[in-house]
Amino acid sequence: MTTTTAPTLPRLLRPYAGSFAAVVVLQVIGALSGLAPLLAVVEVGRTLLAPGPVDDGRVWTAVVVGASGMFVRLLLTAASSGIGHLLDGRVQLAFRRLLAERLGQVPIGWFSRRRTGELAKVVGEDVGAVHPFIAHTPGELVSAFVVPLVSLGYLFTIDWRLTLITLIPVVLAVALVPLMMTPSRLREQAEFDQGMAEISTSVVEFVQGIAVVKAFGGAGRAHRRFLTAADAFVGTFNQWVRGMAGPAAGMQPALSPPFVLAVVLIGGTVLSTGGSLAPADLLPFLLLGLGLTAPVAALGHGFDEVRAARRAVGRIRDVLGVPSLPEPSHPVAPQGHRMELQDVRFSYDAEHEVLRGIDLVLEPGTVTAIVGPSGSGKSTLVNLLPRFFDPASGSVRLGGVDLRELGSRELYRTVSFVFQDVRLLRASVADNIALAVPRASLDDVIRAARQANIHDRILELPRGFSLDSRA
Structure with a gap:
């Protein structure tokens, strides 16, 4: 960091x-x-x-x-x-x-x-x-x-x-x-x-x-x-x-x-x-x-x-004074979507390792479930994939590129995630849907809602999409 x-x-x-x-x-x-x-x-x-x-x-x-x-x-x-x-x-x-x-x-x-x-x-x-x-x-x-x-x-x-x-x-x-x-x-x-x-x-x-x-x-x-x-x-x-x-x-x-x-x-x-x-x-x-x-x-x-x-x-x-994750001076674009973890170690306090020696490959088009008892490091492991943290040693690679060599903009355009705890901004439904793409048009917002199977439910809301700001 x-x-x-x-x-x-x-x-x-x-x-x-x-x-x-x-x-x-x-x-x-x-x-x-x-x-x-x-x-x-x-x-x-x-x-x-x-x-x-x-x-x-x-x-x-x-x-x-x-x-x-x-x-x-x-x-x-x-x-x-x-x-x-x-x-x-x-x-x-x-x-x-x-x-x-x-x-x-x-x-x-x-x-x-x-x-x-x-x-x-x-x-x-x-x-x-x-x-x-x-x-x-x-x-x-x-x-x-x-x-x-x-x-x-x-x-x-x-x-x-x-x-x-x-x-x-x-x-x-x-x-x-x-x-x-x-x-x-x-x-x-x-x-x-x-x-x-x-x-x-x-x-x-x-x-x-x-x-x-x-x-x-x-x-x-x-x-x-x-x-x-x-x-x-x-x-x-x-x-x-x-x-x-x-x-x-x-x-x-x-x-x-x-x-x-x-x-x-x-x-x-x-x-x-x-x-x-x-x-x-x-x-x-x-x-x-x-x-x-x-x-x-x-x-x-x-x-x-x-x-x-x-x-x-x-x-x-x-x-x-909280340290930020460093941004690479010359970002590298990933080649594909293969995720690799090589000898990954991680600790929150520099004393007690939560993960040690993790080797894992996530192939494109597959689904991987991380299973284990509470406190075994499941959430920590998953949090390394979108670079919520950097590993203490080892590497997490996307498309052959270490996440630390990717710019955050490119990383979050490539990796998406859904949190356990959902938080909505005090804004319209449309603005919340378009949060990751602020320049999204009305058609883009509606298309995304249809793909998520929530379009009809949104229309039932008193103000619907509240699209006045995007008209």
């Missing part, structure tokens, strides 16, 4: 670096502009509390600056959010196109080793899981650190002692963050993701097989498999919640506005009554002190989203 290097997350997102930068810059400027109303309140408070007549001009200047800052903040954060969501749509579309392209190149046999629910989760849920990371996290996470740092610098210029007192809730909360990122917590998170994947897989398999299951009276057994997966997930979820409950319970009060205000008020009162802090200087700490806890809150929420997105991207990369 052709080795494929799965693209890293930075490589996947590199084409969108400009849009990411715009999201971050607009979000940061908008967040900094949001400080203007708070600083305006501080300035108005100082002006009103100052001895002597009130300076009306200074008050109105502060009001105008504060209102302007609020307007700029709303404008830029809205623009950042809009660009972020448009960027998210482009990235998700690109991811799904990459997955579709890769899934179209991997060996067909690879799909038989994967459950439908797993692939559905990667293409659907995992691609969707990058939404917070693309549309929200970059700008919000950066601004959550920039704004408190600017506020902290401003507060230090007023009183360094009260600034340190204001940081007490932040220090308490940060001390709890490592408890949420221990190996056991990360392991529980991985088990949580695996449990979700098991539920998705069981649901897809139950829905897809419900007709067959009910026909043989096995609905109860199939339903029990789903319930087993759900029960296992509940246990995993409860364990994860118990592990996170302690640190989360400690962080909640430490970051709560009442606790922050209480710390600032107590510290400010002590300094003010001691005569080392002007009462008006307490106001900026009461207003800006609450924002200093934002980075810790971002650690708890934004970083969770980043980790979830990275896990999802990891599963996407696993699919994108």
Whole structure:
């Protein structure tokens, strides 16, 4: 197989670096502009509390600056959010196109080793899981650190002692963050993701097989498999919640506005009554002190989203890294239809051979039945004939030519096969019949239906062939 290097997350997102930068810059400027109303309140408070007549001009200047800052903040954060969501749509579309392209190149046999629910989760849920990371996290996470740092610098210029007192809730909360990122917590998170994947897989398999299951009276057994997966997930979820409950319970009060205000008020009162802090200087700490806890809150929420997105991207990369079957640089056309297997060996995991030393000749015009107990390698042997896999050693030849020397287009024009599990595309009956020959005419489609003895049955359907697109 052709080795494929799965693209890293930075490589996947590199084409969108400009849009990411715009999201971050607009979000940061908008967040900094949001400080203007708070600083305006501080300035108005100082002006009103100052001895002597009130300076009306200074008050109105502060009001105008504060209102302007609020307007700029709303404008830029809205623009950042809009660009972020448009960027998210482009990235998700690109991811799904990459997955579709890769899934179209991997060996067909690879799909038989994967459950439908797993692939559905990667293409659907995992691609969707990058939404917070693309549309929200970059700008919000950066601004959550920039704004408190600017506020902290401003507060230090007023009183360094009260600034340190204001940081007490932040220090308490940060001390709890490592408890949420221990190996056991990360392991529980991985088990949580695996449990979700098991539920998705069981649901897809139950829905897809419900007709067959009910026909043989096995609905109860199939339903029990789903319930087993759900029960296992509940246990995993409860364990994860118990592990996170302690640190989360400690962080909640430490970051709560009442606790922050209480710390600032107590510290400010002590300094003010001691005569080392002007009462008006307490106001900026009461207003800006609450924002200093934002980075810790971002650690708890934004970083969770980043980790979830990275896990999802990891599963996407696993699919994108699946090696494809190599195409010959100079395809050779087969001479006839004789199939030969010479000393064929095959293993799925490079350790346990499923087939070893298989020699077989299939003459044109004959019918060969592969018979054997379950697990003896019948399906694997058959899957080598249309090159769903390549043998580890030996050769599979069609018309005297090794299948690895045939181009896939020529191979699938020569070899046809019928799967055990039939899947129809969400398209007309005619489009499904003409799937292998997209340029087939109406007459070609009808001729094929007659040869398959399904023409009359199709005409009995409410929309028949639904040939409007092929008229």
